[in-house]
Amino acid sequence: MERPLILVTNDDSIVSPGIRLLIEVMKEIGDVVVVAPDSPQSAMGHAITINNTLHIDKVKLDPEIEHEYSCSGTPVDCVKLAVREILKRKPDLCVSGINHGSNSSINVIYSGTMSAAVEAGIEGIPAIGFSHVEYSWETDLEPLRGYVKKIAEEVLLKGLPEGVVLNVNFPKTNKAPIKGIKVCRQAKAMWMEEFDKRINPQGKEYYWLTGKFVNQDKGHDTDERALEEGYISVVPVQFDLTAHHAIQTLNNWNL
Template structure:
């Protein structure tokens, strides 16, 4: 088989656009029998310290393949690239002994390309993160980190999204690494994992010795009270800068916000089925529908 080139160009703008080359399949490389394949991605980009921390945390637990954006993609949500080419380049130099690729698209694009063009199969587990900053409560809606994990779950790949409540580039990922490894070990040790499993895992930004453990939680009703600060650029043209204050309206002690405020790692099971079943039942009594 011809040696794979280091660059792929997948032209999604045209159905008939050729793929110039394909990366060597991670699934066909030399691998320990029954060794799980773990896909790792993020939204902070291929060079983010959080991504490196996550790879280091689970490197010996399976065959690791990284496919991550070539630049930061925070706040992209579940966006996909349509009408523009996607480019995929080798990024092995970012990690020691790990197959890695950087993609010009969104975190969701990364998962889609990884399954179709890099792995040529569904991995056993998909990990996203570790994100720089919180993805608790309403943040899960906007998060590129969590959207990558949700995309994997849609594709029947059990997934976990990890976020550390610290935006600092020099953040200490010791706690995040410890609990990411623990969760992955626990999930891989089980013979049956729900194929649509998706866990939103947030880690408090405190010394690892101060973390009290993990809590299964529900998503808190908390959101940003937003404001757009009106400013002018050097040419006098008006522009707006999004600002806001995070407010927690939920005082429950079973929420992710409460857990994090009390130095617990929060774990919220999320799903891509957005149907409100309780409201659906109520509407049957109100609306005249078939």
């Protein structure tokens, strides 16, 4: 039987440890094509490049992969270029990550990792975004390997509901083993943001964005709770942003 065609991308850049491990796992189950940013693109959300040129360079970071490309654009640019310019056919799966840092809860809105997966979903490609709560590139990612393979194989075997992609987040693994997998909902949370205002040597003001993450959700069925308890959170994410429950309310307005 023909091996599945798997597109691998991310937002931390093509050389990040997360994507290199993801590539290793995907090679075990399919034929891999890599198209990923040539530099970090964290928190780019669903941004695309329209006012600058885009460049793709073929690279050879893994001798076993024939088609591996670094891209000057955003994670979404990578998926668009892969589908329209590089791949000969639509891939059977797109995996994005493994991101260094959590993309649980409201972070899914800002995440370049998840936006790449969403873009693939828009194209009708089953897609998964993988993230790990640890930001350090030195973090041991080996405990994630088996779970990445299991989730990817399940999606290849069973598919995903129309208009849905998966947001998978891994808990900390440096103190205790992963307890298992939980299918969750997105927690209600937000960033309490502040701007650190400074003055440069020329006397001009500039700002650094700072802040802290605040989980406002006390539910037991959320991704944040699962991660806190040592479980992998799997959240089905939809890219139809219509608030269907509000349509009737607006129909009662005098519009």
